[in-house]
Amino acid sequence: MAQRYSMDPRVDDLLCAAVEGETLAGGEILCLLEDAELSALGRAAHDRRLRRCDPRHVTYVIDRNINYSNVCYVDCSFCAFYRHKQDEDAYVLTREELHRKIEELIAIGGNQILLQGGHHPKLPLSWYQEMLADIKSSFPQVHIHGFSPSEIEHFGRLFKMSTREVIAELQAAGLDSIPGGGAEILNDRVRQILAPKKVSADRWTQIMEEAHSLGMRTTATMMFGHIETLPERVEHLLRIRESQARTGGYTAFICWNFQPGSTPMTEKGGEELARLPVSSFKGSQDYLRMLAVARLALPSIANIQASWVTQGPKIGQMTLFFGANDLGSTMMEENVVSQAGVRFRLSRKEMDAMIRDAGFEPAVRDNDYHLLSVEESAEGDG
Secondary structure, X not given: OOOOOOOOHHHXXXXXXXXXXXXXXXXXXXXXHHHOOHXXXXXXXXXXXXXXXXXXXXXEEOEEEEEOEXXXXXXXXXXXXXXXXXXXXXXXXXXXXXXXXXXXXXXXXXXXXXXXXXXXXXXXXXXXXXXXXXXXXXXXXXXXXXXXXXXXXXXXXXHOOOHHHHHHHHHHHOOOEEOOOOOOOOOHHHHHHHOOOOOOHHHHHHHHXXXXXXXXXXXXXXXXXXXXXXXXXXXXXXXXXXXXXXXXXXXXEEEEEOOOOOOHHHHOOOHHHHHOOOOOOOOHHHHHHHHHHHHXXXXXXXXXXXXXXXXXXXXXXXXXXXXXXXXXXXXOOOOOHHHHOOOOOOOHHHHHHHHHXXXXXXXXXXXXXXXXXXXXXXXXXX
């Protein structure tokens, strides 16, 4: 007898098709978001994950999030991290501070840094080039996963260059790959409300595809649960899927729900949220639903990464049965989400225990999802 997931025949047919790797239409993805039982989504997403990825291992990378500066003039209403240049706690890291952070990462077996900042209005291109070259010459073993399409667009405007030229210059200086930051929801209605100074949805994917054309891999992200509608979530998934069909350059998809603490959107006494047409934040159940649907809707992206840093380790462990095959990072350092009041941390031992207790084997990976160690990932404590 064929596997059945849902008592609803239409939903069940869609889940069975997605598990087989069939491409769902936008309306079909929306049906799953609206009508599928959470338990049915979880079972189907898990079955798809077991077919699409290594069924035995759950991976993670040992990296450090380094925010080289918090100076930014984009003024996103969902961000609690940014500062203006005149603010007392505005900063730009010195080379000495940067080296110390990387040395601490290497001491615990780390192999990658996530390097991001704001849209600084004054730093010249040479500052970024020298920073990348310095990291590569001092720490050649470290993979630099850095910047974002929005930062790259900012550089292009500031330095009067095309974004492709900017990427090429940063790549030549030492940049290895680009994270999917700044995607939020790839719908221009949402973007005009949340972050009108950031790139449009089309420009986000165009910049990523420029990086892919230069041989650089990237990730794709999604921040949901704020003002978007469910159809706008579907639009986001379709844009990522269509971009992947054109280039094949995305290594992973990562989604997380909006963390409202201390952000401008909520610091105004709820006035900004209250005037918006939709407020879709529903917590961990919504997160697991979105994660599972992403696994089923994106058959061409092998790796679906969990965001335990926003959900905590217990929900993080549950993601391994809702389509996730990767737990991201041990999060030696994280500055953006923590500014919104969410501060989860895991050591390597805790990460390994969480994976083993779920019935999988932990494996340390690199940015391209090549396994670096399996047995050794049980050693050490970050």
